[in-house]
Amino acid sequence: MNAENLAKANDLLHRFPKKSSALIPLLHLVEDEFGYIPEAEVQVVADLMGVTPAYVEGVLTFYTLFHRQPTGKYLIQVCRGLSCQLNGADELSRFLYEELGVQRNGTTPDGLFTVEEVECIALCKNAPAVQINLDFYPNVTKEQLRSFLDKAAKEVRSGA
Ligand code: FES
Structure with missing residues (x-):
């Protein structure tokens, strides 16, 4: 410390x-x-x-909110609660795993992204929901995730 x-x-x-x-x-x-x-x-x-x-x-x-291994610069947590499951959370997780070439709780080799599935993050009314670091995103689509991944990778490449 x-x-x-x-x-x-x-x-x-x-x-x-x-x-x-x-x-x-x-x-x-x-x-x-x-x-x-x-x-x-x-x-x-x-x-x-x-x-x-x-x-x-x-x-x-x-407590699953604490990590025992280093996570990526962007920790993407897909809610797997019931509302989110019923509204496409699995599809979002699959998309991220395929797009980033990682498995559940996996981190990309460049240390940029970690993808986790987590319990309810209290945005059930706006499922499916995703948390990225400390920010919460309601009604998430694959297109929004793709846009986030592209933007984050671009920012890191440009040193922003
Ligand atoms: S079930 Fe996903 S936010 Fe509650």
Whole structure:
């Protein structure tokens, strides 16, 4: 954890009556800094909280929003909840897998895109829905995804 996040972590630990209540926010700090939760950071978080690494691992394996491996610059999460399934989510996932040449939870060799299928992201009324990094997209079509992939790849190639 860098110095800035370490300071934030110590601040967080003082906000909760029990240190263990700060676990999820601490893991978010790590995920934001590294893009995933490296093994060494599990120990750092455990030490900060005064718990065992196994305790931290137990929480990590329960919450799918944390990643144990590096993800691509763009993390594309296709909702696989019922509303989205009924409105074409499978087709969107298949499109992304074929277009990017990856499998589920896979990352392109250039490290640009990771594709995941996730549980409901609370846009059921506008299914199918996709989340890309921190942005949510309702009523997504394959054409919109193609346009996003092209734009993102172009931006990266031009160094934007
Ligand atoms: S089922 Fe996809 S957003 Fe809820």
